Amino acid sequence: MATVLIRAPSIDPKYACFKLSIRESRIHRRGVYAEEHIPARRKVIEYTGERISRRETQRRGDGDITYLFTLDDYWTLDGAFGGSGAEIINHSCQPNLRSCVIRGHILYISKRAIPRGEELTVDYCFAKEVESVPCRCGSRNCRGTINLK
Numbered sequence: 829m830a831t832v833l834i835r836a837p838s839i840d841p842k843y844a845c846f847k848l849s850i851r852e853s854r855i856h857r858r859g860v861y862a863e864e865h866i867p868a869r870r871k872v873i874e875y876t877g878e879r880i881s882r883r884e885t886q887r888r889g890d891g892d893i894t895y896l897f898t899l900d901d902y903w904t905l906d907g908a909f910g911g912s913g914a915e916i917i918n919h920s921c922q923p924n925l926r927s928c929v930i931r932g933h934i935l936y937i938s939k940r941a942i943p944r945g946e947e948l949t950v951d952y953c954f955a956k957e958v959e960s961v962p963c964r965c966g967s968r969n970c971r972g973t974i975n976l977k
């Protein structure tokens with residue numbers, strides 16, 4: 829019987845441009861925190877993971893906790909395998925990071941200056957057609973769900 833070992837999540841410094849750490853989060857389980865000041869509009873970390881097809885994405889998407897990031901119409905990255913640590917970044921409706929896809933790479937860019945000690949967040953932008961996931965980000969303009977309205 830095959831056993832798949834998933835290492836404890838950690839930040840891979842190869843993909844992080846600033847000092848980051850993983851700690852307990854107020855939003856959800858664990859989160860990623862800035863360990864130094866991050867200026868606005870800078871690449872903070874690249875989201876990495878195993879590249880999987882549409883069919884495999886549907887299969888893995890059934891799990892309890894998933895770290896899937898849609899790259900395009902066909903490919904998805906599964907951060908549970910080979911993740912840089914960016915897969916631990918929580919959702920917020922008022923995030924301090926935005927994601928952008930450049931030549932097949934998913935980059936998390938700072939939307940504004942982020943002081944040391946602040947939790948990093950990104951808007952997951954779940955489609956409104958998929959199962960609704962309640963949001964507890966606590967931001968003033970929280971949509972109530974991680975899905976877009």
Ligand SMILES: [Zn+2]
Pocket residue numbers: 920921922963964965966967969970971972973
């Ligand atoms: Zn929210």
